[in-house]
Amino acid sequence: MxxxxxxxxxxxxxxxxxxxxxxxxxxxxxxxxxxxxxxxxxxxxMYLHSGPLPDPETLAAYDAIHPGATRELLNGARDNRRHRHEMERRIAFTARLSLVLTFFLMLAALGAATWLGANGAPWLAALFGVAGIGGVVATMIRGGGNWTGNTK
Incomplete structure (x- = not known):
């Protein structure tokens, strides 16, 4: 042999x-x-599986041990996906709202600076002008807001 x-x-x-x-x-x-x-x-x-859900054989084994386990896992994955998408939509909305509000706040500060400068308060006008533009420039230099919650 x-x-x-x-x-x-x-x-x-x-x-x-x-x-x-x-x-x-x-x-x-x-x-x-x-x-x-x-x-x-x-x-x-030896076996390797990668993915958000177990493979069909494992799901069948879970269902054999606990009837309805597969349905619970699939429902949980669906709910998790919906939650994640909703949070991403909220983050995007917050980012857009922040940009719009910052723009209007800058316009208000520049408008106040213009009005103060025209009415005899040049130092106060300069302060509002620098604050209106300086805040936006500082945010751009710093890299903007951290809307995702990541600290990296």
């Missing part, structure tokens, strides 16, 4: 399979049968 045929026998006996490659056959063939079985079992039991 060659190493490859021994591997095939172990695979057939245990209901296990491994993709055939020359390196895998050599490595598995060099192992004693008990270790070969353990390696094949470990290789067969």
């Amino acid at each position: 060659t190493a490859n045929s021994e591997t095939t026998d172990v695979e057939a006996d245990q209901g296990l399979s491994v993709q055939s490659s020359p390196v895998a056959g050599e490595v598995l063939g060099a192992l004693p049968p008990s270790q070969r079985e353990a390696v094949l079992t470990m290789a067969a039991s």
Whole structure:
């Protein structure tokens, strides 16, 4: 019996399979049968899933343990998505509202500065003018508001 045929026998006996490659056959063939079985079992039991929800097999297993669990998980994911979208809409609205209010506040400060300058209060007019423009410029230099809550 060659190493490859021994591997095939172990695979057939245990209901296990491994993709055939020359390196895998050599490595598995060099192992004693008990270790070969353990390696094949470990290789067969490795599993990786990535995503917001479990895969269908896992969902079915959850439903077998707790009937209705799949429906609860799907409803929770849907509710979470709706909440996240609503929060993103609110953040976008807040950012737009902030820009509009800042613009009108700047116009009011510049209007007050113009009125004060025309009515004989140049120092106060300069103060309002600098405050009206300076606040906007400082915000632009600083990088604007942090509307998302991220601190990075």
